[in-house]
Amino acid sequence: xxxxxxxxxxxxxxxxxxxxxxxxxxxxxxxxxxxxxxxxxxxxxxxxxxxxxxxxxxxxxxxxxxxxxxxxxxxxxxxxx
Amino acid sequence: xxxxxxxxxxxxxxxxxxxxxxxxxxxxxxxxxxxxxxxxxxxxxxxxxxxxxxxxxxxxxxxxxxxxxxxxxxxxxxxxx
Amino acid sequence: xxxxxxxxxxxxxxxxxxxxxxxxxxxxxxxxxxxxxxxxxxxxxxxxxxxxxxxxxxxxxxxxxxxxxxxxxxxxxxxxxxxxxxxxxxxxxxxxxxxxxxxxxxxxxxxxxxxxxxxxxxxxxxxxxxxxxxxxxxxxxxxxxxxxxxxxx
Amino acid sequence: xxxxxxxxxxxxxxxxxxxxxxxxxxxxxxxxxxxxxxxxxxxxxxxxxxxxxxxxxxxxxxxxxxxxxxxxxxxxxxxxxxxxxxxxxxxxxxxxxxxxxxxxxxxxxxxxxxxxxxxxxxxxxxxxxxxxxxxxxxxxxxxxxxxxxxxxx
Numbered sequence: 379x380x381x382x383x384x385x386x387x388x389x390x391x392x393x394x395x396x397x398x399x400x401x402x403x404x405x406x407x408x409x410x411x412x413x414x415x416x417x418x419x420x421x422x423x424x425x426x427x428x429x430x431x432x433x434x435x436x437x438x439x440x441x442x443x444x445x446x447x448x449x450x451x452x453x454x455x456x457x458x459x
Numbered sequence: 460x461x462x463x464x465x466x467x468x469x470x471x472x473x474x475x476x477x478x479x480x481x482x483x484x485x486x487x488x489x490x491x492x493x494x495x496x497x498x499x500x501x502x503x504x505x506x507x508x509x510x511x512x513x514x515x516x517x518x519x520x521x522x523x524x525x526x527x528x529x530x531x532x533x534x535x536x537x538x539x540x
Numbered sequence: 541x542x543x544x545x546x547x548x549x550x551x552x553x554x555x556x557x558x559x560x561x562x563x564x565x566x567x568x569x570x571x572x573x574x575x576x577x578x579x580x581x582x583x584x585x586x587x588x589x590x591x592x593x594x595x596x597x598x599x600x601x602x603x604x605x606x607x608x609x610x611x612x613x614x615x616x617x618x619x620x621x622x623x624x625x626x627x628x629x630x631x632x633x634x635x636x637x638x639x640x641x642x643x644x645x646x647x648x649x650x651x652x653x654x655x656x657x658x659x660x661x662x663x664x665x666x667x668x669x670x671x672x673x674x675x676x677x678x679x680x681x682x683x684x685x686x687x688x689x690x691x692x693x
Numbered sequence: 694x695x696x697x698x699x700x701x702x703x704x705x706x707x708x709x710x711x712x713x714x715x716x717x718x719x720x721x722x723x724x725x726x727x728x729x730x731x732x733x734x735x736x737x738x739x740x741x742x743x744x745x746x747x748x749x750x751x752x753x754x755x756x757x758x759x760x761x762x763x764x765x766x767x768x769x770x771x772x773x774x775x776x777x778x779x780x781x782x783x784x785x786x787x788x789x790x791x792x793x794x795x796x797x798x799x800x801x802x803x804x805x806x807x808x809x810x811x812x813x814x815x816x817x818x819x820x821x822x823x824x825x826x827x828x829x830x831x832x833x834x835x836x837x838x839x840x841x842x843x844x845x846x
Contacts, residue, residue, distance in 0.1 A: 386747055387817035388828045434749030451747055455831045458744060458775075458816025467594055468664035469675045515596030532594055536678045539591060539622075539663025555712035562708070568731045571803075573796065574715065574723045643726065644838070647804050650724075654796060685797070 381444055383411070384451040392422045405443030411450070429453040462525055464492070465532040473503040486524030492531070510534040542617035542639075545606050547599045552621055554632040565617040567639030571646040572619075573654050579629035586629065588668040593624045597662045605656050609638070612652075612692045613645040622657060652692060655685040695770035695792075698759050700752045705774055707785040718770040720792030724799040725772075726807050732782035739782065741821040746777045750815045758809050765845045766802040768793050775810060805845060808838040 381400045385393040400414060408430065412420035422428070430437055431451040432444055444450045461480040471477050481495060489511065493501035503509070511518055512532040513525055525531045542564050554574050562570050577589045606618055617639035627633060636653045640646040657663075659682040666675045695717050707727050715723050730742050759771055770792035780786060789806045793799035810816075812835040819828045 384747075386745060386815075391828065431747065431750065436750070451749075453747060453750075453815065454817070456812065456814060456816055457818045457829045457831045457835075458746075458811055458814050465594075467592060467662075472675065512594065512597065517597070532596075534594060534597075534662065535664070537659065537661060537663055538665045538676045538678045538682075539593075539658055539661050555708055555715070558711070559708035562727065562729075566732050568728065570725075570727045570729075572723075572725045572727075573800070574725075575721065575796070576715075576723075578721045578794070579719050641731070643728070643807060647726070647800070647807075651800050654800075 379446040381406075381411075381446055382449045384449060386452060387454045387457065389419075389422055389428070389452050389454050392419050402445055405445035405448075407443055408439055411444065423452050425454070427455050460527040462487075462492075462527055463530045465530060467533065468535045468538065470500075470503055470509070470533050470535050474500050483526055486526035486529075488524055489520055492525065504533050506535070508536050541610065541615060542619075543606055543610065544618070545599070545602050545620045546622070547593070547602065548621050548623045549625060551627075551631055552623070552635075554621075554635045557619070557621060557635055558637055561617060561619045561637050562639070565639045567616040567646070568641045569643040569646050570617075570637055570639045571643070571650040572635065572637040573650055574632060575634040575654075577627050577629050577631050577633060584669050586667045586669060588626055588628055589631075589633070590626045590666050590668075590673075591624045591633070592664045592666070594662045598624070601661055602657070605653060605661070608692060609649045609653055613638070613640065613649040614642070615640050615645060615649055618649070618653075620653060620657070622661070622663070624663065652689050655682070655689060658682045659686050694763065694768060695772075696759055696763065697771070698752070698755050698773045699775070700746070700755065701774050701776045702778055704780075704784055705776070705788075707774075707788045710772070710774060710788055711790055714770060714772045714790050715792070718792045720769040720799070721794045722796040722799050723770075723790055723792045724796070724803040725788065725790040726803055727785060728787040728807075730780050730782050730784045730786060737822050739820045739822060741779055741781055742784075742786070743779045743819050743821075743826075744777045744786070745817045745819070747815045751777070754814055755810070758806060758814070761845060762791070762802045762806055765805075766791070766793065766798040767795070768798060768802055771802070771806075773806060773810070775814070775816070777816065805842050808835070808842065811835045812839050 381402050383398045390396050433449055461482045464479045466474040514530055619637040621635045623633050636650055638646045638649040666673050772790040774788045776786050789803055791799045791802040819826050
């Protein structure tokens with residue numbers, strides 16, 4: 379079990395893959411997760427217009443922690459239809 | 460050959476028929492034609508929102524005369540679609 | 541640009557016509573409106589509906605309307621099929637479809653065409669209920685709808 | 694009131710779906726929007742289009758959107774079918790249809806649904822041209838379109 383990060387839309391290009399697994403010792407906040415990533419990806423994920431979903435539910439920037447077994451999705455502005 | 464009057468929409472009910480033939484000695488103006496009709500029909504045809512077409516083309520209230528062989532259509536406000 | 545404007549004298553297959561129209565063009569989006577005779581219940585149930593028209597003006601008026609829409613919006617295609625004659629509940633009365641690269645063009649042109657077909661085309665409607673045939677009065681709403689398009693030449 | 698909201702994982706027959714929807718209700722008018730992959734020529738020709746989505750939110754978001762439309766307009770039926778996955782020129786992307794007794798309800802609800810599917814639903818689009826795949830940026834116009842509906846709860 380590890381923490382799964384999903385990258386939607388253009389964030390996939392920045393990350394170089396649609397998803398990434400992190401082994402974490404304990405649940406981490408968004409900024410703690412960002413510290414574990416390449417700076418360029420960390421900056422892209424922190425943009426104000428990127429929404430975050432934890433295990434399928436939208437969450438804010440703070441007030442939560444994600445650990446092994448969780449799925450954290452990064453949702454940039456949509457461009458559908 | 461006679462002058463044909465066509466009544467569209469509700470005007471058909473006022474006239475009691477979808478069309479009517481008049482034998483006229485010479486081409487007549489709209490008011491001269493109205494004089495030959497029942498007063499109730501003449502009033503209905505003269506309403507400001509009734510358009511008139513002479514031989515398939517819209518015409519104004521004056522400036523024309525219709526005689527034997529002509530077709531004069533009376534078009535009340537439409538209620539289509 | 542496909543322009544297909546027809547006065548239908550008998551029942552038509554709206555789904556088939558819309559599919560054919562769609563396949564004939566490379567539109568990003570196609571907006572359609574289908575108007576049908578409603579099957580209402582109760583004492584005032586409409587058993588039949590008749591659209592009378594004035595042949596010398598009807599189709600040419602519809603064609604002029606199509607030209608106005610084509611001049612104002614950028615369309616890949618325009619379809620108008622309007623029935624005349626006697627119809628029954630469930631029958632199509634009018635089918636309008638507009639294809640465009642940008643969907644706002646298609647929406648607005650279709651909306652414009654319907655508003656004008658309803659209140660400026662040479663059709664007169666009567667309905668048959670249990671009480672017999674009666675002519676339908678023009679609706680105030682239809683006249684109001686027209687005022688939305690004062691900016692379209 | 695028929696409400697049929699689907700996320701399609703493979704090609705669908707838009708004409709057939711619209712016909713089925715139309716027959717399932719007694720609407721006076723039905724407005725539909727069909728969005729297709731365009732077949733443009735030239736160097737930038739789109740060879741394929743992919744819509745990625747975020748499964749936990751996509752369909753529930755579409756269903757919430759349908760509820761908003763049903764609360765605001767008086768409809769006899771509402772249909773949304775939205776593709777995800779890889780599509781090719783001519784393939785349907787999205788089909789929206791709204792049936793109503795009064796055509797203005799149907800037009801506005803359909804327009805509202807499309808504006809929101811374009812800019813508020815959880816889809817990300819990428820296109821394949823001769824130069825390979827690239828992600829499509831959100832359009833300013835799409836965001837502007839949304840501001841038209843501030844009055845809809």
